[in-house]
Amino acid sequence: MFSSRAALTAAVLTLAAGLTACTPVADIEAAPDAGNPDCAEVMVALPSELAGQEQRKTDSQASSAWGNPSKIILRCGVPVPGPTTDACATVNGVDWILREDDTTWTATTYGREPAVEVIFDPEEVSSSTLLVQLENSVARIEPTRSCVSSSDLELPAQ
Incomplete structure (x- = not known):
């Protein structure tokens, strides 16, 4: 009984490894401050599924991607934004600066160093x-x- 259970476990692990190997690694440019130790804290706490998309491996430090092709890209260690007139939204206690392009939005944390950027x-x-x-x-x-x-x-009063 034990050997058949061990064989089944080994087969499942081999299959899982094979399935993850089918998803290509996302090519993402590392942020300038990606080596910041605080980025490691963020990275280990990221969800494996985000907005219905499965997390993928990336080829750079302090980055992550979800979806195949990538629907969401996250980089930690991007330049910290200063005061801005761009839209800022507070979501569950985290401030995000929102910038809209033609097809994507970029949300960058405000008031946190290092800054985290999400493109989607x-x-x-x-x-x-x-x-x-x-x-x-x-x-x-x-x-x-x-x-x-x-x-x-x-x-000031005028």
């Missing part, structure tokens, strides 16, 4: 689902600043 196609991936599911990982980097709106500012 909003036609294929829900931004609200994506950013909610990343909260547990990204929140491992302590915030030092937060988004403010013009209504939060005190303007």
